[in-house]
Structure formats: C-alpha cells, structure tokens
Amino acid sequence: MQFAAIPGYDRQKANLSQMVREDRLPHALILAGPEGNGKLALALALAQFVLCRNPSESDSCGACPSCSKANRYIHPDIHFSFPTIGSNVVSDMHLPEWREALNYSPWLSKNFWATALAGEKEGGNKQLNLNKEECNKIIQKLSFKSFESGYKVLIQWLPEHLGNEGNRLLKLIEEPPEKTLIIFVTEQTDQILPTLISRCQLIKIPAFSYEIIYQYLKDKLGVAESEAQTIAFMADGNLFEAMQIAEARTSDEARAFLEWLRACYKGIPAGMIHQVEEICTGSKEAQKQFLFYGIHFFGEVLKQKYAKDLAVQLNAEATKTAENLAGLLEVDQIDRILQLFNDRFFYLERNANEKLLFLDLSIKVKKVFRKENFADIFEQPLTGLLNIK
Ligand SMILES: [Zn+2]
Incomplete structure (x- = not known):
C-alpha cells in the first residue's frame, strides 16, 4: 500500500516519510488511534516505503518488485503479527485470512477480524490474544537476516492483546537486531505495558474526518451524495463502519x-x-x-x-x-x-x-x-x- 492510497493524514505522512529520508527512524514505533482509522494502513505504507527500491521523496514507487510483494502482503521482510484465537496458535497459521482481510479493508475492525477467524456465530465471544508462542516466534524471526533489502519490518496489530506476555518483547525492542523496524498499531494504549510504551516512539493517528469519509463513500464506493452524507455522519470517523453500512444498504x-x-x-x-x-x-x-x-x-x-x-x-x-x-x-x-x-x-x-x-x-x-x-x-x-x- 502506498501513502497515496490512504485518504487524508497529510501531516502524519509527511512526518513518517521525512523520518525515513533523514534516516532517523526509531527502532520501534506505536501508531495509536481509534478503530476504523488509517493507522494500520499508514503502518503498511511505511513498511513498503522503507523497503521500496525506487522511492520518491515522500512515497514508495508502487511498481518495483519489493512494492509488488508488499502490495500483496507477501514481502518476506514484512512480518505480520496479530491477535488469534486459542492457545498454541500463532499469526503465521492465519496469514491467508489476514491477507484477505487487508485486501477487503485496511481500516479493519477487531470484531470483523474475530469473525473472520471464528465464524459468524462465535466471532464476538471468542477471546483474541497474542500469546507466548507468538512472542517467541517474533523474537526468532527478527533474529534472522533480512531476505532481500536490508530492512526487516514487523507490524504488530493490536498489541493490547499481549497482556503480560509483552514483557517477552521488551529486550527485543530495547536492543533490536540491526536494521529492524517494529511498528505497533494499537487502539488502546492504556492496555499496553507502560514499560513497552516507554521504549517506543508514540505517534497518535486521529479518526478520519467527516469530509474524508463522505468523499470516500462517494468516489470509491459509488454511494450517492445524500446517502453518503448520512452514512458519514453515522460512522463518526470510523471508515470501516462506514463501509459496512454502505455495503448493507447497497x-x-x-x-x-x-x-x-x-x-x-x-x-x-x-x-x-x-x-x-x-x-x-x-x-x-x-x-x-x-x-x-x-x-x-x-x-x-x-x-x-x-x-x-x-x-x-x-x-x-x-x-x-x-x-x-x-x-x-x-x-x-x-x-x-x-x-x-x-x-x-x-x-x-x-x-x-x-x-x-x-x-x-x-x-x-x-x-x-x-x-x-x-x-x-x-x-x-x-x-x-x-x-x-
Ligand atoms: Zn517500490
């Protein structure tokens, strides 16, 4: 995903790309903001930008072999970690569902993801978690050399589900292997261990504005003007919710x-x-x-x-x-x-x-x-x- 594919966030995009350009990207970032906003998309775009072989000043090229893999979420140096259901389950077991969910919407909601994993009936009731096995897997993966381009990126979605297992990642964040970028994407900073937060640079990503949701519904989803106004108002900054409402109506x-x-x-x-x-x-x-x-x-x-x-x-x-x-x-x-x-x-x-x-x-x-x-x-x-x- 390119920065250009994400509506809004001009200031945040400029800040992130400037960090890369000036080579002052921290080892670990937290992108924090409400459900249905652009934080996960920005993490995906940042990872693609860092690995792009032919980037412009402010965005990845979208066309080089690295971008082509990143776009399909199959780049071997972009590792994904996300909550799953059950013990002994790790993210890698659910990569096909994860890619499908991202293709459907990079503004993804937690409920949607739980339903994708557990099915319609169970989705809401099952407990999502990032367990001990997942933490060990991350440490192991990031200890290897990168496959292609120097940098290795880990995007962990919803680290609030780590609970105390987050302690296992502290050392990794404090002394990361060379050329490693860890991006946490969270909706609840208050649920993350303070010791983990303090080791990362925190960037707040606000909700989408009414105007952006309205335009997105109209231009990207072909929703008529008056309908787009109503849905944008109902969605209250949550683009995923706006998509869901528009879909049910259409x-x-x-x-x-x-x-x-x-x-x-x-x-x-x-x-x-x-x-x-x-x-x-x-x-x-x-x-x-x-x-x-x-x-x-x-x-x-x-x-x-x-x-x-x-x-x-x-x-x-x-x-x-x-x-x-x-x-x-x-x-x-x-x-x-x-x-x-x-x-x-x-x-x-x-x-x-x-x-x-x-x-x-x-x-x-x-x-x-x-x-x-x-x-x-x-x-x-x-x-x-x-x-x-
Ligand atoms: Zn590229």
Missing part, C-alpha cells in the same frame, strides 16, 4: 437492480412491467439511486472487460453478474446502456413521468442486449418522457 439496492436487469435480459413484458412497478413504489430519491447504481454497475462491467485488475466495488452477486455481462456484451453495447442511464437521470431530475421513464429504459436495455434496432435507439424522441405542463 446489497438491498443491488438485489433490486439485478432483479430488474434479469427481467430485461429475459425480455418478457409482464416481468419487466412488474419490476418497473416495484421501482416506482420507491421515493424519487430511491429511483435516482437506482439509476446511479446502474451507472456504477455498468462502469464495473466495463472495468471487468478492460481493466480487470482495478478493484471491483460491488457485492459478490453483482460482481458475478458483471463478470458474466462483460463476457456477453460488446463495448458499444455497454456504452449505450451507460448513455441510457445517464439520460434517464437527467429526465428524472426534470420531473419525467417515472413509470414511462423506467418502462422505456427497460425496453431499450432489452433491445441493446439483443442488438435489436440497435442503431435506432437514440433516434427516438425522448421528449415524450417529460411531463410538459
């Missing part, structure tokens, strides 16, 4: 959209009319959101076709449908559908008759799917959709 939205899309694909009039009536029972705002989601969805179909490596921002069912459609549709068909959605957005905002508008959209999307009257679609007058008073 999964209802996605379901309604996919049902409508299937009806258009089958092209049976009764099915299409039924779907249009469903859409029109919603408020004007919900109808706009439906169109907005459609634009977002077909944008993702295009990405699936031409830029598959770009992150897909749809839920699992919608992603699968987008993948299928990318295989079936030509680029000019996708383009025309996007144009249809954009036009409908315009007309809906100008008080078009909503049933006519969605029925017309359904019929035209069906035609585009089947390449029927393909050339005529935009030659039909659209003014009939407007209620001219």
Whole structure:
C-alpha cells in the first residue's frame, strides 16, 4: 500500500516519510488511534516505503518488485503479527485470512477480524490474544537476516492483546537486531505495558474526518451524495463502519437492480412491467439511486472487460453478474446502456413521468442486449418522457 492510497493524514505522512529520508527512524514505533482509522494502513505504507527500491521523496514507487510483494502482503521482510484465537496458535497459521482481510479493508475492525477467524456465530465471544508462542516466534524471526533489502519490518496489530506476555518483547525492542523496524498499531494504549510504551516512539493517528469519509463513500464506493452524507455522519470517523453500512444498504439496492436487469435480459413484458412497478413504489430519491447504481454497475462491467485488475466495488452477486455481462456484451453495447442511464437521470431530475421513464429504459436495455434496432435507439424522441405542463 502506498501513502497515496490512504485518504487524508497529510501531516502524519509527511512526518513518517521525512523520518525515513533523514534516516532517523526509531527502532520501534506505536501508531495509536481509534478503530476504523488509517493507522494500520499508514503502518503498511511505511513498511513498503522503507523497503521500496525506487522511492520518491515522500512515497514508495508502487511498481518495483519489493512494492509488488508488499502490495500483496507477501514481502518476506514484512512480518505480520496479530491477535488469534486459542492457545498454541500463532499469526503465521492465519496469514491467508489476514491477507484477505487487508485486501477487503485496511481500516479493519477487531470484531470483523474475530469473525473472520471464528465464524459468524462465535466471532464476538471468542477471546483474541497474542500469546507466548507468538512472542517467541517474533523474537526468532527478527533474529534472522533480512531476505532481500536490508530492512526487516514487523507490524504488530493490536498489541493490547499481549497482556503480560509483552514483557517477552521488551529486550527485543530495547536492543533490536540491526536494521529492524517494529511498528505497533494499537487502539488502546492504556492496555499496553507502560514499560513497552516507554521504549517506543508514540505517534497518535486521529479518526478520519467527516469530509474524508463522505468523499470516500462517494468516489470509491459509488454511494450517492445524500446517502453518503448520512452514512458519514453515522460512522463518526470510523471508515470501516462506514463501509459496512454502505455495503448493507447497497446489497438491498443491488438485489433490486439485478432483479430488474434479469427481467430485461429475459425480455418478457409482464416481468419487466412488474419490476418497473416495484421501482416506482420507491421515493424519487430511491429511483435516482437506482439509476446511479446502474451507472456504477455498468462502469464495473466495463472495468471487468478492460481493466480487470482495478478493484471491483460491488457485492459478490453483482460482481458475478458483471463478470458474466462483460463476457456477453460488446463495448458499444455497454456504452449505450451507460448513455441510457445517464439520460434517464437527467429526465428524472426534470420531473419525467417515472413509470414511462423506467418502462422505456427497460425496453431499450432489452433491445441493446439483443442488438435489436440497435442503431435506432437514440433516434427516438425522448421528449415524450417529460411531463410538459
Ligand atoms: Zn517500490
């Protein structure tokens, strides 16, 4: 992860990169701040920056072999340590789940992680811990020479789960092997041994601002403006929570959209009319959101076709449908559908008759799917959709 991929934190990013540039990086850092903020992401970006072979003044290059491994969380000199469940369990046993969780969200919450480890039912009740075996493993790992580039980095997430086992790490922090950087990422400094804290440089990382969460929801997750305002307000600085709320809402939205899309694909009039009536029972705002989601969805179909490596921002069912459609549709068909959605957005905002508008959209999307009257679609007058008073 590059610093540039993390929204906000300009001052903290500048401080961290300056420490690296001026070669005054401490052996051990604590990045402390509330759940759902950017502290873990900043730790990941710092580790990548330190190991990058071609860094700029203020960020890793994102492209060298080292960055490419760091980006996938498989760099052999970046060690991860995080709480697990049960005795005799160490982080290394759960690296696949850890990478998956980071790919899902670097703003990760403790509950989400516990659920990923223990399953939906048990997640909240199981005790996360960083045990004796994990501490010994860390000491052993950091005693080896680095594999590639000189530096070895350990990122330990949530050291508050060490309890008294933290004592085992004191010597390591006090007299670390050469070229070793230890980054603790914590939400509760008051739960960490004071002797451990006093041996590290503490950097406080604040919560995300309302503005940043709002922009992130809008730009990265395709959430409509008014919805993004509400969610950003509810999330109260926690970007992970904001993502979760947005996801729960969009999964209802996605379901309604996919049902409508299937009806258009089958092209049976009764099915299409039924779907249009469903859409029109919603408020004007919900109808706009439906169109907005459609634009977002077909944008993702295009990405699936031409830029598959770009992150897909749809839920699992919608992603699968987008993948299928990318295989079936030509680029000019996708383009025309996007144009249809954009036009409908315009007309809906100008008080078009909503049933006519969605029925017309359904019929035209069906035609585009089947390449029927393909050339005529935009030659039909659209003014009939407007209620001219
Ligand atoms: Zn690089």
